[in-house]
Amino acid sequence: MxxxxxxxxxxxxxxxxxxxxxxxxxxxxxxxxxxxxxxxxxxxxxxxxxxxxxxxxxxxxxxxxxxxxxxxxxxxxxxTAYIPQRADIDHGFPITVGQLALAGRRRFLRTGQRPGREHRRAAETALRRVGLAAEADRPLGALSGGQVQRAFLARALAQEAxxxxxxxxxxxxxxxxxxxxxxxxxxxxxxxxxxxxxxxxxxxxxxxxxxxxxxxxxxxxxxxxxxxxxxxxxxxxxxxxxxxxx
Amino acid sequence: MTDLLRWFSEPYGSSFMRNAGLVAVLIGILAPTVGVWVVLRRIAYLGDAMSHGTLSGVAAAYFAGINVAIGALCAGLLMGLLVALLERQRRVSQDSAIGVIETLLFAAGVLLISRNDRAGVDLTHFLFGQIVTADRSDLAVNAALTSVALMVVAVLFDDLRTITFDAPHARQVGVNVRALQLALIVLISITVVVSLDTVGLLMSVALLITPAATARLLTNRVETMTALAVVIGVSSALGGLTLSYHLATPPGPTIAVATVAWFTGAIAVGRPLGRFRHPMT
Known part of the structure; x- marks a missing residue:
């Protein structure tokens, strides 16, 4: 048993x-x-x-x-991944949706190590999972409220949380x-x-x-x-x- | 066109002006690169205060007979440490802590200078910059400090973005947020040290903040913002130096005014350029 x-x-x-x-x-x-x-x-x-x-x-x-x-x-x-509430997000910060998703891969990297192809692929997969693959190059601040939450979900998925x-x-x-x-x-x-x-x-x-x-x-x-x-x-x-x- | 080229090249016929030009290029690259993170982290006041507070370290090193750059670096670190300690008091906000420590360190520097008349004359060079007196050894030290600082920024670039945008997430994925905050303090201190010869302590904030703030008006990407800020910084430093030669004005303030001219221009054209940027909600 x-x-x-x-x-x-x-x-x-x-x-x-x-x-x-x-x-x-x-x-x-x-x-x-x-x-x-x-x-x-x-x-x-x-x-x-x-x-x-x-x-x-x-x-x-x-x-x-x-x-x-x-x-x-x-x-x-x-x-684990914590997705902050909207009021705690700096919507004017210059970061793209793709860069946000890629940030989730940091747990697998050493300080100063650039994310390689496999990490970029993982971030793209995460973005596809939440329906934001086409928005990867857009600034986060250009997204709607629901899309922003999806972008953070993509980061959590890329993090493999x-x-x-x-x-x-x-x-x-x-x-x-x-x-x-x-x-x-x-x-x-x-x-x-x-x-x-x-x-x-x-x-x-x-x-x-x-x-x-x-x-x-x-x-x-x-x-x-x-x-x-x-x-x-x-x-x-x-x-x-x-x-x-x- | 030829006249314009001559106008730009004429000042650099002498070796001391060529040294000055190279020092200007170094600070024009370094200060905006570090300044991008100062602007994005919204700690411009800390950058300003650190440049003033560094006077105590410069004065102390001068009297101790050691390199003033070491004194400036120590004062910058001491300021960052004291501000962090004071901030732990729940009833002291960050800006209040910075204001108190800046006052303490700047006043200490002035008091040290006031004890020696000759030193007072020499130290005004550090307050307002004396770029035309920069020699080859100054150039070598500044080049070494600039190279190290730029390498640190390049290595930490992604992590700086992560801690600036979402520090809790950064902690969660293993980024040492405190170490990066300390690294940024060290980078600001190095920038102030390299500024000593060019715009001086009092106006080092001009090259630290204004080019980065100008670039922020024109782009929504940190990488582009850094590149633009460097272009603005170098052109302001060299343009200001050239202008000061022709107008017989002090180089430091002239460089500072040149950065503000860029900022004013960006405000003016920022709206039309905004059409080409990604919309921000």
Whole structure:
């Protein structure tokens, strides 16, 4: 009998302080390989902090394991990719879509080493996967909101990240493009990638995600939308300001 | 046409002006190349402050009898370190930290100079530049420093782009962001050292910032921006030097004015050129 595969991600008591402010308190959960998970919560609930902590971009207490390996150093998390929210991206920066995708290959290069043909091919493949092959030479700032998120996804794919953390990736993206993005997430999930998507769109979370993590400094609920987004969980997550029927 | 060529070539008949021309070309290449990253990282104020703060290192080295370039380099590094330390205080912003440390180091330099009248006269050369006094040894030192700095930029080019655009991603894929930030501080310090002979400490920021800021108005690619900035830097340095010869004006400020002329021109033609650039949303 073969032992069960370890979860793609295990968070155990993840706690984050910004100075004296407690941003995240003892958050623990597991995510299996190939899961598509929505992380929901109000503004300031700690969604971005959680994703950043899991990637090792924010100092935290508690343990993070990737595929059964406990992360001690930054290099242990090179197989994860954090895709920032739109407000955190410098849209005026002079970088092309192709250069952005190629930046994902840096984990396979030494300092000063130029990316060779195989790396360029990997970046092109990643761009094709997200439907941006024709945009490789365009500046990132010339793309629409949804295309920018796709370009960052291409960078994550070029990085060969198996765990993708998308911070408000669907904010400011119109309905048809949101659906197309979710179709892409679903396709990546079927290919074996694990995706955690922070969102505050409850209707979308209910409709397109099989599992939701409700966060408000601590983990309030975890499960399928019917359970994680029921009235009691929503009130605990968002407070009484939110109508539970929304 | 012949008159124009003669106008350009006439100043360089003497060896001291040829040395000055070569020093101008070196700083015209180096400062804009480093300046591209200063502009893209939006740390122009740090570049300006480092050029001023370096005075303390120049003065200290002068009194200690060692090469002023070493003093300038140490002062630049000390400034970067002190700013980083001060920034760790949550209630001190980066610009405040830079302002405080710049004041401290510049004041220390002025106080050191004020203790020796003769030194005051000599050190004004470093404040405003004395490009026409540059000799072969100055040229050799500047050429060596410029070559090293350009090689460092070439090797780190992709990583500089990555940390400038998205530092968290850079960390994630194994780039040592702190080491690169330190490398940039060293590069700015080297640029200030090479500027000592040409435009001087006070106006070194003219060649560090203005050509790169001008090039940014004209292109959306870092590679093109670097090439354009170098063209602007070299033409400003040589053009300013030539103009200063004919107009009998100080070379440093004339070079600085030439860079601003380019910037003004780019502002004027930037809109028409924008048609040929990729649109930015």
């Amino acid at each position: 073969t032992p069960a595969a370890p979860p793609a991600l295990r968070a155990d008591g993840v706690t984050v302080h910004y100075g004296t402010h407690l941003a995240l308190h003892e958050v623990s959960f597991e995510v299996g390989a190939g899961e598509l998970v929505a992380v929901i919560g109000p503004n300031g609930a700690g969604k971005s902090t959680l994703l950043r902590a899991l990637c090792g971009l924010v100092a935290h207490r508690g343990a993070v394991e990737l595929a059964g390996h406990r992360c001690h150093h930054r290099r242990d998390r090179m197989g 198996r765990l993708l953390f998308l911070d408000e990736a669907l904010s400011g993206v119109d309905q048809p493009r949101t659906e197309a993005m979710l179709d892409l997430f679903e396709a990546l999930r079927r290919d074996g990638a694990t995706l955690l998507v922070a969102t505050h769109d409850l209707a979308l979370a209910r409709r397109r995600f099989a599992r939701c993590l409700a966060i408000n400094t601590r983990l309030v609920a975890d499960g399928p939308p019917a359970r994680a987004l029921d009235n009691a969980a929503l009130e605990a997550t968002f407070g009484s300001a939110l109508s539970p029927t929304r």
